[in-house]
Amino acid sequence: MRVSFLYYEECPSHEQALERLSEVMAEEGIFTDVEVFEVETEEQARELRFVGSPTIRVDGQDIDPPGEARYVLACRAYRLEDNRISPLPSREMIRRALRSAAKSPPG
Amino acid sequence: MPKLSPGDNAVPFELPGVDDNNHALADYANKEAIGVVFTCNHCPYARAWEDRLIEIQADFAGRGVQLVAISANDAKKYPDDSFPRMKERSEEKGFNFPYLYDESQEVARAYGAERTPEVFLLDKGGALRYHGAVDDNYDDPAAVKSHYLIDALEAVLGGREPATKETAPVGCTIKWK
Numbered sequence: 098m099r100v101s102f103l104y105y106e107e108c109p110s111h112e113q114a115l116e117r118l119s120e121v122m123a124e125e126g127i128f129t130d131v132e133v134f135e136v137e138t139e140e141q142a143r144e145l146r147f148v149g150s151p152t153i154r155v156d157g158q159d160i161d162p163p164g165e166a167r168y169v170l171a172c173r174a175y176r177l178e179d180n181r182i183s184p185l186p187s188r189e190m191i192r193r194a195l196r197s198a199a200k201s202p203p204g
Numbered sequence: 205m206p207k208l209s210p211g212d213n214a215v216p217f218e219l220p221g222v223d224d225n226n227h228a229l230a231d232y233a234n235k236e237a238i239g240v241v242f243t244c245n246h247c248p249y250a251r252a253w254e255d256r257l258i259e260i261q262a263d264f265a266g267r268g269v270q271l272v273a274i275s276a277n278d279a280k281k282y283p284d285d286s287f288p289r290m291k292e293r294s295e296e297k298g299f300n301f302p303y304l305y306d307e308s309q310e311v312a313r314a315y316g317a318e319r320t321p322e323v324f325l326l327d328k329g330g331a332l333r334y335h336g337a338v339d340d341n342y343d344d345p346a347a348v349k350s351h352y353l354i355d356a357l358e359a360v361l362g363g364r365e366p367a368t369k370e371t372a373p374v375g376c377t378i379k380w381k
Contacts, residue, residue, distance in 0.1 A: 107377045108353075172281065172376045174248035181345055184248040 098198050101132045105150035110184040114151040121130060121191045123156035127199070142168040149173025153186060155193070156201070160186060160194035207316025211368040214240075214330040215314040219274065219304035221293040227272065227302045229330075236268030237333075237360045238362040239353065240324040242317040242378065245293050246284040249287055249375035250320040252342045254297055257321075261300045261321050276312035277320070277379040283380070284290040293321060296309075312378055322373035325366075333360050336371030 102118060104111035118131065134155060136147045148163045149171050175186045208215070218228040232238050241257060243250040261271045277285035287305045294303045306312050315324055325334040334356035339348045358368035 109374060169282065171246060171379070172248050174246070174251055182248050182251040184252070185343065 098127060098129055098133065098195075099152040099154075100127075100129055100195075101134065101152075101157075102151070103134045103135050103136055103145060103147050103154075105147075105154040105172070107170070108150040108184070110172060111151050114185050115183060117188060118153055118191055121188050124194065125192065125195050125199075126173050127195055136170065139168075139170060142170055146178070151186070153191065155194045156196040158194070160199070161192055207318075208324060208335065209334060210332050212332050213321070214238075214324070214326045214332060215311070217274075217306075217311040217314075219306055219311060220287075221301075221302045221304045221371050222287075222294040223302070228341075229272075232270045232272070234268075234269045236328050237264075237270075239269065239271040239322050239324045239357070240315070240326065241271055241273045241338075242276060242315070242324075243273050243321040244277045244282075244285045244310055244376070244379075245289050246277070246282055247320045247376035249342050253321050253338045254299075256338055256345055258298065258300055260357070263266055264357055264361075265300070269357060269361070273299065273301055273303045274306050274311060275303070275320075276306035276309045276317070277305075278309075278381045280381070282379050309378075309381060317378060319373040319375040319377060321375050323353055325353065325360065327360050328336055334366045334369055335373075337373050340371075342374055 102115055136142050147168055150173055153160045172184050174182050177183050177187050206227050216229050218226055221227045257271060275285055275290055279286040290303055323338060324332055327333050338353045340350040341348045352368055359366040
């Protein structure tokens with residue numbers, strides 16, 4: 098399983114988001130290294146298909162696939178299970194993505 | 205960039221609002237307190253605090269408080285922050301305060317605003333009495349421990365100095381042109 102974490106430094110949620118990702122991974126017994134990428138330019142945002150900070154991908158799949166592909170250096174808005182907007186993905190969003198990837202056949 | 209500090213006098217402004225009227229700071233001279241809030245459409249922090257700002261305006265309107273929201277973001281790079289989208293957001297959320305467009309970004313620069321949301325609470329005389337975050341928890345309204353803006357409003361309305369005059373605003377950076 099490959100876990101990627103992409104962030105934009107000017108968005109203050111990335112430290113807490115990475116911590117949350119690490120905690121949920123540990124709870125799920127997943128100890129693979131997280132690939133961390135700092136997205137610094139608009140060109141990088143386009144190359145990395147970065148729709149905002151933080152973006153978490155498991156085996157290349159966004160844990161919350163964005164409806165619109167607009168690549169920007171900005172904070173990302175996640176809609177939580179209770180319909181609130183948050184700069185952070187929920188633990189459940191992360192957990193669902195990890196469990197789904199764990200069930201998927203390799204290759 | 206110079207920033208207003210508690211005790212400084214407010215910087216006057218006149219900006220177009222989503223109601224298609226111009227709004228000047230002087231229009232609210234009869235208010236007991238004015239909360240100028242730099243915010244925007246796209247930022248998840250700004251969006252997370254929107255309902256709380258609506259609630260604060262509703263709770264304090266009868267005591268002479270007026271919130272005024274201003275968006276200064278570059279709408280060319282961040283089209284969700286365009287003036288038409290601001291109108292949509294105001295209607296969708298039922299903003300009970302003016303939502304103004306600082307297209308030139310001059311007002312944001314004059315106040316020294318850097319983040320969205322970022323509060324500048326002015327008293328009746330136009331002096332800055334509190335600057336910073338709305339409260340201490342962007343993520344969960346039920347988990348707020350320090351209601352910075354509410355506490356500052358209560359102090360100002362009661363003729364007292366806010367116990368907390370300044371906090372670090374938490375949010376997205378203002379998107380400069």
